[in-house]
Amino acid sequence: MQILQDKNIVLGITGGIAAYKTPELVRRLKDHGANIRVVMTQGAKAFITPLTLQAVSGNAVADSLLDTQAELAMGHIELAKWADLILIAPTTADVIAKISCGLANDLLSTLCLATAAPIAIAPAMNQQMWHAAPTQDNIKTLTRRGVAIWGPGAGEQACGDIGLGRMLDVDDLVELTCNFFSTTLKQSLKGQHWILTAGPTREAIDPVRYISNHSSGKMGYAIAKAAQSAGAKVTIISGPVTIEAPSNCTIIKVNSALEMHQQSLEQAASADVFIACAAVADYRVADISKQKIKKSSDTLQLNLIKNPDIVADIAAMTNKPFTVGFAAETQDMSQYALGKLQKKNLDMIAANDVAKTGQGFNSDNNALTIFNQRDGQVSKIEIPLASKQVVANQLVTIIADNL
Numbered sequence: 384m385q386i387l388q389d390k391n392i393v394l395g396i397t398g399g400i401a402a403y404k405t406p407e408l409v410r411r412l413k414d415h416g417a418n419i420r421v422v423m424t425q426g427a428k429a430f431i432t433p434l435t436l437q438a439v440s441g442n443a444v445a446d447s448l449l450d451t452q453a454e455l456a457m458g459h460i461e462l463a464k465w466a467d468l469i470l471i472a473p474t475t476a477d478v479i480a481k482i483s484c485g486l487a488n489d490l491l492s493t494l495c496l497a498t499a500a501p502i503a504i505a506p507a508m509n510q511q512m513w514h515a516a517p518t519q520d521n522i523k524t525l526t527r528r529g530v531a532i533w534g535p536g537a538g539e540q541a542c543g544d545i546g547l548g549r550m551l552d553v554d555d556l557v558e559l560t561c562n563f564f565s566t567t568l569k570q571s572l573k574g575q576h577w578i579l580t581a582g583p584t585r586e587a588i589d590p591v592r593y594i595s596n597h598s599s600g601k602m603g604y605a606i607a608k609a610a611q612s613a614g615a616k617v618t619i620i621s622g623p624v625t626i627e628a629p630s631n632c633t634i635i636k637v638n639s640a641l642e643m644h645q646q647s648l649e650q651a652a653s654a655d656v657f658i659a660c661a662a663v664a665d666y667r668v669a670d671i672s673k674q675k676i677k678k679s680s681d682t683l684q685l686n687l688i689k690n691p692d693i694v695a696d697i698a699a700m701t702n703k704p705f706t707v708g709f710a711a712e713t714q715d716m717s718q719y720a721l722g723k724l725q726k727k728n729l730d731m732i733a734a735n736d737v738a739k740t741g742q743g744f745n746s747d748n749n750a751l752t753i754f755n756q757r758d759g760q761v762s763k764i765e766i767p768l769a770s771k772q773v774v775a776n777q778l779v780t781i782i783a784d785n786l
């Protein structure tokens with residue numbers, strides 16, 4: 384059976400240059416078994432013709448809310464009910480604003496309001512427009528409502544700018560669509576307990592100072608949300624972060640690596656999966672000063688001692704859970720990640736290049752290279768740059784497939 388067999392996808396196309404890629408997207412989704420009905424905005428028709436999309440999709444293209452003939456064939460409410468997924472690619476800043484406000488003044492925005500189906504958008508716009516505060520606010524609103532944000536990717540743009548704002552490649556959109564349906568189909572994590580570490584740790588120097596790092600907790604919390612949505616009971620052992628915790632997950636708040644270590648070992652006995660996404664301080668201060676250290680000399684020396692390796696200790700347990708580590712690297716990513724996979728005796732490791740701008744620490748996006756170790760063989764899967772929630776959904780699918 385094909386992964387998208389009998390899946391009904393409404394493909395919304397809006398007015399961006401990336402619209403020229405959509406016939407290929409339709410063809411590839413159909414190759415996986417999907418039924419596609421295309422809805423175009425007026426802007427989209429300036430970039431690509433309805434006739435082309437009708438030819439590749441095998442269905443009439445809808446482009447008007449007030450077309451009596453089209454309403455006779457498949458009315459907009461019928462189309463909204465027909466969809467298992469509404470995918471809008473490319474999605475302009477204008478359409479993002481429209482659907483985040485709940486406007487319904489053309490066929491596509493009306494469908495978004497009238498559907499009970501999930502919605503995924505593939506933003507495509509100039510990098511400045513993507514970073515603009517109104518767009519980012521709208522994206523936050525849509526994310527909060529459960530709209531999947533697929534991309535945008537980074538690179539050179541049609542206008543000559545370089546940065547985030549390119550529509551994801553057709554390959555990535557097809558993969559995300561397949562993953563989306565495989566996770567939704569499975570709901571397979573019921574009865575499982577997943578434990579994650581997330582965020583930074585803080586290693587006290589004295590009562591007012593500490594050593595820490597830039598981890599925001601976004602990646603770990605996104606994984607927790609994905610696992611919880613797929614039915615797992617989820618516990619997050621979290622360092623200090625300022626983001627909102629995903630609902631229906633248990634949060635255990637810690638500060639230091641030692642606290643995170645203790646909680647992880649206590650919780651892991653009941654875990655099916657343990658994911659170490661936290662950026663744990665490798666060292667802590669040997670003698671934490673009881674009083675605030677005074678500026679009495681030009682230099683100050685701190686003695687640091689190694690913290691226990693939490694994920695390695697979990698992986699060494701007799702009845703160890705399926706153990707997934709992360710590797711945050713600034714160079715030779717694959718080589719270092721593979722070294723950690725072996726040295727810590729992990730089942731899987733997710734490597735991220737934290738030297739690249741627009742991903743990694745404290746970013747809303749990430750890209751991962753996954754190394755999976757099974758029966759002595761290591762396989763590699765790439766998750767391309769996308770929002771941390773999209774990346775997390777795919778990671779959870781990959782872990783679930785390997786349990």
Ligand code: PMT
Pocket residue numbers: 580581582597598599600601602603640659660661662663664665690691692693694695707708709710711712723735737743744745746
């Ligand atoms: O929180 P965000 O802002 O969203 O950023 C996400 C992230 C970049 C922090 C995340 O994607 C990530 O890469 N987390 C791991 C960061 C890290 O500390 O990597 P590492 O290569 O130093 O450690 C390797 C692995 O060992 C990690 O799974 C780490 O959690 C674990 N570890 C490390 C040291 C230690 N004492 N105990 C551990 O368990």
